[in-house]
Amino acid sequence: MACDNSATALTCCTNNEYVQDKVCTPWSGTVVATDVLLIVYVNNISQNLVGTGYIQYDVGADDIVVDVLNSAGAPMVTPITLSPGMSLAFTYRRFGSIRLTLPGASAGTYQGEFCITTRYAI
Known part of the structure; x- marks a missing residue:
């Protein structure tokens, strides 16, 4: 149990149980003439999700x-x-999704990797 040891009172609260998952996956997209929107992660777990990870952009x-x-x-x-x-390391809380926009003005193949470790209470 976690306790609040203040000068006026000693109170305890219940422990929270957390789940932690890690997922890494390559991402890729081919641009022909218009922007391509790639959703690399969707939070379908909880509003109180914390996600830490990186987005790596290798080729494009x-x-x-x-x-x-x-x-x-x-x-x-x-x-x-x-x-x-380049790559981007991040920690975000209470998000719904993470999206990449590949520019329609520059045709070609775009590739990288997405990795996230999520934590949420059960």
């Missing part, structure tokens, strides 16, 4: 954009731009 013709979206599909943070050869 141009910069890509990373968006972290809330459960309504709206951006939660300023979109992040990655160039080929």
